[in-house]
Amino acid sequence: MEWDAPAIILDTRPYGEGDAVATVMTEEHGVHRGLARGGSSRGKAGTWQAGNMVQVRWTARMSDQLGSFSGELIHAGAAYAMQEALPLSMLTAICAVAEGALPEREPMPLVFNGLLRLIPRLPLGESLLTELVQWECVVLSELGYGLDLSVCTVTGRTDGLAYVSPKTGRAVTEAGAGAWADKLLPLPDFLVGAGKPDLIGWRDGLRLTGHFLARDAFGHLHRPLPLARAMLYDRISAMAAQILKDDETKDAG
Amino acid sequence: MGGPEVEHLIGLLSKLPGMGPRSARRAALKMLQQPESRMLPLAAALREAAEAVKPCADCGNLDSQDPCTICADEHRDRSIICVVEGVGDLWALERARVHTGLYHVLGGTLSALSGIGPEDLNIPLLLSRIAEGEVAEVILALGATVDGAATAHWLTDQIRPTGVAITRVGQGVPMGGALDVLDDGTLAAALRTRRGA
Numbered sequence: 113m114e115w116d117a118p119a120i121i122l123d124t125r126p127y128g129e130g131d132a133v134a135t136v137m138t139e140e141h142g143v144h145r146g147l148a149r150g151g152s153s154r155g156k157a158g159t160w161q162a163g164n165m166v167q168v169r170w171t172a173r174m175s176d177q178l179g180s181f182s183g184e185l186i187h188a189g190a191a192y193a194m195q196e197a198l199p200l201s202m203l204t205a206i207c208a209v210a211e212g213a214l215p216e217r218e219p220m221p222l223v224f225n226g227l228l229r230l231i232p233r234l235p236l237g238e239s240l241l242t243e244l245v246q247w248e249c250v251v252l253s254e255l256g257y258g259l260d261l262s263v264c265t266v267t268g269r270t271d272g273l274a275y276v277s278p279k280t281g282r283a284v285t286e287a288g289a290g291a292w293a294d295k296l297l298p299l300p301d302f303l304v305g306a307g308k309p310d311l312i313g314w315r316d317g318l319r320l321t322g323h324f325l326a327r328d329a330f331g332h333l334h335r336p337l338p339l340a341r342a343m344l345y346d347r348i349s350a351m352a353a354q355i356l357k358d359d360e361t362k363d364a365g
Numbered sequence: 366m367g368g369p370e371v372e373h374l375i376g377l378l379s380k381l382p383g384m385g386p387r388s389a390r391r392a393a394l395k396m397l398q399q400p401e402s403r404m405l406p407l408a409a410a411l412r413e414a415a416e417a418v419k420p421c422a423d424c425g426n427l428d429s430q431d432p433c434t435i436c437a438d439e440h441r442d443r444s445i446i447c448v449v450e451g452v453g454d455l456w457a458l459e460r461a462r463v464h465t466g467l468y469h470v471l472g473g474t475l476s477a478l479s480g481i482g483p484e485d486l487n488i489p490l491l492l493s494r495i496a497e498g499e500v501a502e503v504i505l506a507l508g509a510t511v512d513g514a515a516t517a518h519w520l521t522d523q524i525r526p527t528g529v530a531i532t533r534v535g536q537g538v539p540m541g542g543a544l545d546v547l548d549d550g551t552l553a554a555a556l557r558t559r560r561g562a
Contacts, residue, residue: 191553192550343477
């Protein structure tokens with residue numbers, strides 16, 4: 113058994129003295145694990161970093177075996193992202209979500225292509241958060257837990273959508289929410305194609321997708337939301353809180 | 366072959382870094398052929414080191430005295446702390462004789478992907494050493510890996526409010542390295558961290 117494909121490395125764990133068990137994602141084979149010989153050695157550890165794109169060759173005697181990877185670096189996404197804290201935090205978050213939530217060996221081209229578009233541009237920083245939140249919506253959708261943000265579940269209106277029900281994942285307008293507004297998750301404008309995204313919106317977007325990832329994608333696997341994803345939310349949340357605090361100070365002044 | 370004692374010895378040796386079953390067998394045979402001159406002194410040295418060597422309570426280095434030889438050295442610059450991932454990195458820097466300050470061994474790196482958090486590392490002690498007020502600069506000498514960079518960013522966020530200068534070791538073209546064999550990431554890091562000639 114063998115295949116050869118471009119792959120994004122999602123995770124590597126040292127195995128033995130110099131080897132690593134790598135988790136990669138390809139368009140045709142989905143999330144796939146394998147033993148990368150020398151993957152944690154001095155010579156090859158740089159290639160087998162989460163976020164890198166490699167041309168991977170997987171070989172095994174039988175299809176249900178772990179098998180071995182050999183890989184050649186195509187794009188050093190990790191090296192570009194690790195220079196700044198936010199891009200690195202975004203990189204580790206998306207890799208952890210893809211590695212933990214997606215089923216193994218099941219092709220998910222939409223999720224893969226989303227990663228392919230996101231990772232090389234991560235050094236752009238916070239402007240990529242819109243795409244990151246949208247990518248998480250795609251992950252939820254591909255797993256069968258898609259959000260319905262097209263119409264208000266209470267009033268049937270398609271405009272003025274402001275919240276999402278944490279139970280059903282369906283959108284609700286301000287009027288439809290009524291007294292339940294503080295029990296609903298805020299829906300950022302950029303997810304319904306309106307408004308300019310900002311830190312508050314990105315925070316709300318990460319909270320929204322984080323809720324459903326934790327409850328549905330990871331909850332059904334009896335796992336918590338990955339630490340990397342929780343840390344990204346904390347970072348954006350702290351940045352948004354600082355913006356709000358600065359605005360309050362400006363208003364008071 | 367040689368009885369259970371020999372097999373046990375080979376089994377233990379083969380678990381050491383750089384050793385496999387074949388090299389462990391060769392090492393065991395060499396020692397067994399000269400027990401008086403090789404095996405017994407080695408056994409005594411192993412026992413002695415196991416009993417005497419402990420992690421330094423200040424920096425985490427392994428030494429037979431506490432505080433370790435480096436922390437106890439009065440000629441060291443106590444205003445600079447070099448933060449390293451492991452004792453092996455500390456030994457490498459000491460071998461190069463390029464750092465005259467103190468060290469702090471984290472005992473690993475944060476790994477958001479593997480779920481290793483700050484509480485799993487020797488980070489609280491580093492923050493308390495900085496809070497004592499004697500430190501003017503912290504050098505983050507961590508690996509150029511996703512986990513190493515994540516740890517460096519996290520430590521920077523934690524240390525910055527104290528006002529202590531934070532620096533990171535450079536990344537780029539190694540000594541004797543040619544540009545055409547470097548990977549894209551290393552080249553990008555080298556160009557980004559270029560300096561005036």
